[in-house]
Amino acid sequence: MTWMGLKIGVLMGWGIAIYAVMFLLWSAFLTYGFVDGFAPRTLGLLVLVVTTVVAGRSLRASSWHDILPYSLSWAVIMAVFDGVMSVPFVGWEMYADWSLWLGYSVVVLGPLLALYPRFERFSASPRSV
Secondary structure, eight states: OEETTEEHHHHHHHHHHHHHHHHHHHHHHHHTTOOSSHHHHHHHHHHHHHHHHHHHHHTTOSSHHHHHHHHHHHHHHHHHHHHHHTHHHHOGGGGGOHHHHHHHHHHHHGGGGGGSGGGHHHHOOOOOO
């Protein structure tokens, strides 16, 4: 099924998966008190980059024009889920946190890294000689 040329399953599936991975990671950080300082934000950012690159690779796209509609939609899905899941507990001021917006920008730009040639070697099948 498609909507405006986008595959709904891929759009919703990866949007939910990216949010779920980050929600689970931050829940674990909160559980173990690993929330202050540079380390948890850096680790969270690294996990987010890896997750979004994997999502971008799954699109098997050859151009940023093909990836960007998905990644923008994934960022919107993240923002909506943040509103539904987090605003009741922490309030609307959470949207004033720069790190949240950095995360949304990683969700938009991270999948574009899948086009970077170095990532090709991880998924390319070996040639027979």
